[in-house]
Amino acid sequence: MLSTATIEVENLMKRYGDVEALRGVSFTVNEGEVFGLLGPNGAGKTSTVEILEGMRTPDSGRVRVCGLDPQSSGVEFKNVIGASLQSTALPDKMRVREALDLFGSFYPRRRGTPELLKRFGLEEKRNAFYSQLSGGQKQRLALAMAIVNEPRVIFLDEPTAGLDPQVRREIYDVIEELKKEKKTILLTTHYIEEAERLCDRVAIVDHGKVIALGTPRELKERSGAVTRITVRLAQPENNGALSNLEGVTECRTESDDYLLYSTRVPRTIVALVKHLEEQNNELVSLEISAPSLEDIFLELTGRRLRD
Amino acid sequence: MRHTWALTMSRMRLAIRNRAFLFFSLIMPIAFLFIYVGIYGKDNRQTMPYLLAEVMALTVMGSFWGLSVQLVTFREQGILRRFRITPVGASAMLASSLLSNYFLTLPTIFIEFFLARWVFHMTGLGNLAGVFVMVTAGTISFASLGLIVASVTNTMQETQIINQIIWFVFLFLSGATLPLPMLPKFVQAFSLYLPATYLVSGLQRAMMDSAGPASLGAEMISMVGCALIAFLISAQLFRWDAEAKAPRRAKLWAISAIIPFLLLGAWETANGRLRSHALNDFKSISQPSSTEPREH
Numbered sequence: 332m333l334s335t336a337t338i339e340v341e342n343l344m345k346r347y348g349d350v351e352a353l354r355g356v357s358f359t360v361n362e363g364e365v366f367g368l369l370g371p372n373g374a375g376k377t378s379t380v381e382i383l384e385g386m387r388t389p390d391s392g393r394v395r396v397c398g399l400d401p402q403s404s405g406v407e408f409k410n411v412i413g414a415s416l417q418s419t420a421l422p423d424k425m426r427v428r429e430a431l432d433l434f435g436s437f438y439p440r441r442r443g444t445p446e447l448l449k450r451f452g453l454e455e456k457r458n459a460f461y462s463q464l465s466g467g468q469k470q471r472l473a474l475a476m477a478i479v480n481e482p483r484v485i486f487l488d489e490p491t492a493g494l495d496p497q498v499r500r501e502i503y504d505v506i507e508e509l510k511k512e513k514k515t516i517l518l519t520t521h522y523i524e525e526a527e528r529l530c531d532r533v534a535i536v537d538h539g540k541v542i543a544l545g546t547p548r549e550l551k552e553r554s555g556a557v558t559r560i561t562v563r564l565a566q567p568e569n570n571g572a573l574s575n576l577e578g579v580t581e582c583r584t585e586s587d588d589y590l591l592y593s594t595r596v597p598r599t600i601v602a603l604v605k606h607l608e609e610q611n612n613e614l615v616s617l618e619i620s621a622p623s624l625e626d627i628f629l630e631l632t633g634r635r636l637r638d
Numbered sequence: 639m640r641h642t643w644a645l646t647m648s649r650m651r652l653a654i655r656n657r658a659f660l661f662f663s664l665i666m667p668i669a670f671l672f673i674y675v676g677i678y679g680k681d682n683r684q685t686m687p688y689l690l691a692e693v694m695a696l697t698v699m700g701s702f703w704g705l706s707v708q709l710v711t712f713r714e715q716g717i718l719r720r721f722r723i724t725p726v727g728a729s730a731m732l733a734s735s736l737l738s739n740y741f742l743t744l745p746t747i748f749i750e751f752f753l754a755r756w757v758f759h760m761t762g763l764g765n766l767a768g769v770f771v772m773v774t775a776g777t778i779s780f781a782s783l784g785l786i787v788a789s790v791t792n793t794m795q796e797t798q799i800i801n802q803i804i805w806f807v808f809l810f811l812s813g814a815t816l817p818l819p820m821l822p823k824f825v826q827a828f829s830l831y832l833p834a835t836y837l838v839s840g841l842q843r844a845m846m847d848s849a850g851p852a853s854l855g856a857e858m859i860s861m862v863g864c865a866l867i868a869f870l871i872s873a874q875l876f877r878w879d880a881e882a883k884a885p886r887r888a889k890l891w892a893i894s895a896i897i898p899f900l901l902l903g904a905w906e907t908a909n910g911r912l913r914s915h916a917l918n919d920f921k922s923i924s925q926p927s928s929t930e931p932r933e934h
Binding site for chain 2: 384385386405406409410412414416418419420421422424425429433434436437438476
């Protein structure tokens with residue numbers, strides 16, 4: 332199975348001084364797949380990606396990208412990958428079109444600058460200096476540069492970090508376009524929404540290890556995470572009484588809402604309605620939230636992603 | 639080579655848009671020319687070739703400062719990281735630094751020459767081939783020293799401190815500002831081990847004595863030798879990432895770039911050729927009777 336994968340990572344280890352950044356990370360990414368590394372800051376996502384990009388050397392383990400060793404394959408390897416790095420920049424006085432022209436000139440195969448400008452909505456900014464671009468425009472340029480060589484594999488390290496929600500959604504649209512082109516994409520993120528929306532498969536990473544791996548649906552089904560029912564009542568209720576409703580494993584109060592965590596949602600709702608009738612109380616609103624990857628992360632680590 | 643050329647063109651464009659670059663590489667050297675002429679050459683036109691040689695030497699020496707600062711800035715801002723994932727290698731990046739710096743230095747030298755000849759009425763043009771090879775070898779050599787500084791320093795603060803020290807030594811102990819014969823004997827002895835001294839001396843000989851490339855062999859070979867060693871060491875020590883720190887041994891490697899000048903310095907100490915030329919040139923501008931630069 333390993334030999335058919337576009338990206339193969341086996342038992343990757345990396346240490347920085349006393350800190351063990353990677354403690355045996357293994358996964359594979361198939362051709363045309365969008366694969367997400369999801370985890371909090373410091374989980375080891377960037378170290379993994381930078382080893383895959385050939386920017387860092389692992390202490391041990393095996394890595395192959397398109398069958399090539401990033402450490403020793405040189406130009407052949409660099410011609411097949413594209414990347415948007417987490418912390419990078421361009422010179423302030425470099426124009427948008429110049430950046431695309433320059434980076435395109437490094438490769439034997441390249442996409443034309445006008446095509447990239449159009450596709451990434453940068454036509455109006457073609458003559459703008461890098462320093463004049465907004466955060467979203469800089470990120471769109473980074474993505475355009477990542478595909479300037481028509482790469483087989485694209486690495487996107489936190490492509491929407493620090494962007495406001497609207498710009499983030501614009502970037503999602505761009506990545507979904509790349510997904511339609513059947514590009515193999517590995518992206519790192521600590522945004523649940525991003526992983527759920529964009530990724531075919533997700534590896535949840537924590538403390539340098541992959542602690543869960545699968546499609547977002549598989550991970551939810553596999554997890555024992557419970558469904559959250561958020562209810563607002565006409566009159567205050569006793570938490571203890573709500574905790575005893577059928578299927579409820581936990582009840583919390585959050586401002587005026589009661590959060591009921593249930594393993595048997597229909598039965599909990601029936602029991603809740605009966606209980607309210609008995610108490611002469613009324614239901615003002617009710618919302619059911621299926622477990623998210625955030626819930627799964629919480630269940631696996633006892634921490635939230637942003638903790 | 640294709641990558642080197644693309645990077646060279648890009649870096650030239652960036653430099654031209656940079657006001658600090660224009661100030662330090664164009665305006666300041668020309669201002670130096672006006673100041674030198676104002677102070678030393680007002681009533682003595684025959685000093686012009688001598689002063690022009692000093693100003694050209696300052697222009698060429700400035701290469702090391704600008705390049706080291708630019709590379710460290712690129713590294714600190716994460717700009718070099720982006721190039722690392724492309725097929726561009728360290729050698730192409732370094733070579734583009736040297737070439738762009740060289741092509742941008744030439745217009746300043748040309749303007750200085752133009753001003754000296756047609757505004758300050760300098761008589762004679764010296765040996766243009768000699769000037770050209772000294773400017774070429776000097777620019778590449780001093781820019782390579784800048785690459786070495788960028789290779790062995792980890793932060794901009796460190797770079798600036800080292801640059802200040804080196805610049806001070808080059809500026810005041812090489813004959814670029816104070817003529818070598820005016821310096822105390824022990825300083826003259828020390829100056830024979832400085833690259834800047836050979837640059838100033840070579841340019842003064844090309845301007846004052848019409849020395850051609852053939853008679854500037856020692857200066858040229860030491861400059862080219864220094865450039866080659868410095869380039870190879872820089873390519874070995876090149877760091878794309880600000881996180882990657884220069885190892886201590888890097889600083890020792892860097893010192894080997896001045897080996898050509900240590901050898902040349904030892905030879906000059908025994909032989910006394912450079913100091914004798916410097917003294918003759920200085921005397922010739924101090925004697926108002928002479929109106930034309932001496933032929934070698």
